[in-house]
Amino acid sequence: GDSVTQMEGPVTLSEEAFLTINCTYTATGYPSLFWYVQYPGEGLQLLLKATKADDKGSNKGFEATYRKETTSFHLEKGSVQVSDSAVYFCAANSNSGYALNFGKGTSLLVTP
């Protein structure tokens, strides 16, 4: 079936470090892909998305490129800030197209 796998956390980085959070998916065809962020005590909010192969989504310094060859959508940021501390979820459209399948989430802690 369709699913999303992302790297286990927690990830702890120093401020200004480079961030990569890996995400791979299994699906029939080429689903739209999303990264969501959840700040403490809040709901999920969209961080970025890509809707077709080779698309790059970007927002707030974060980027992710839709790689159909490796079925991946890794999240990157060149220089993280303390305010980036949150839980990050990778998601893909289900095969039916009706719902989103989420990865288990990766907790990121950025220290000063």
Next chain:
Amino acid sequence: DADVTQTPRNRITKTGKRIMLECSQTKGHDRMYWYRQDPGLGLRLIYYSFDVKDINKGEISDGYSVSRQAQAKFSLSLESAIPNQTALYFCATRGQGQNTEAFFGQGTRLTVV
């Protein structure tokens, strides 16, 4: 005002009690969803609805029921709560098409004792 509003935000209930979690949205979307979040398990889909007359089970619907009272309202019920239903519950809404983003409420933290 928030696009998606969940009530209550926190609830403690006893085993065997019936409880309803409510959700309303102002996006005007037809599609609405209930997810459950557990540590280490991410978000899992409980139920989803495409309109008032269309209700569908997700991957973990056992022990839950839903009601779509109107386009804007989608409630989740636990008929007889049990401790392993202790979790953070999220309602979401989404526009038409596969490229659209989902908008989430702030969540309801439910504890069953």
